[in-house]
Amino acid sequence: MIDKVDPARCVGCELCVKVCPVDVLRMQADDNGKLKAVIVYREECQSCFLCELYCPTDAIYVGPDRSPLHAVWMPEFAISFSKLI
Ligand code: SF4
Ligand code: SF4
Numbered sequence: 001m002i003d004k005v006d007p008a009r010c011v012g013c014e015l016c017v018k019v020c021p022v023d024v025l026r027m028q029a030d031d032n033g034k035l036k037a038v039i040v041y042r043e044e045c046q047s048c049f050l051c052e053l054y055c056p057t058d059a060i061y062v063g064p065d066r067s068p069l070h071a072v073w074m075p076e077f078a079i080s081f082s083k084l085i
Helices: 015-019 050-054 068-084
Strands: 002-005 025-029 035-039 060-062
Touching: 002 035, 015 025, 015 050, 050 060
Parallel strands: none
Antiparallel strands: 002 060, 025 035
């Protein structure tokens, strides 16, 4: 899930907003009138890492996958793995 956008690094290019498939981010003017990316719908994040990959200034950090899908996948992996040994 997306963790943070560093406003000090953000140059307002809007790439993250354009590539996010589920509309998590928006552009918002800071106190100096400069556009910065902000997280508005964090819970919608699909952990696809596109925003982090496309950001030219390394301003975005997407954390490790903490979605329920991961929890479902892990037991299956454990079962498959146990059959191998
Ligand atoms: S990780 Fe993917 S879904 Fe999440 S905010 Fe970035 S682009 Fe959007
Ligand atoms: S891609 Fe990076 S620099 Fe561009 S608006 Fe998003 S956070 Fe800011």
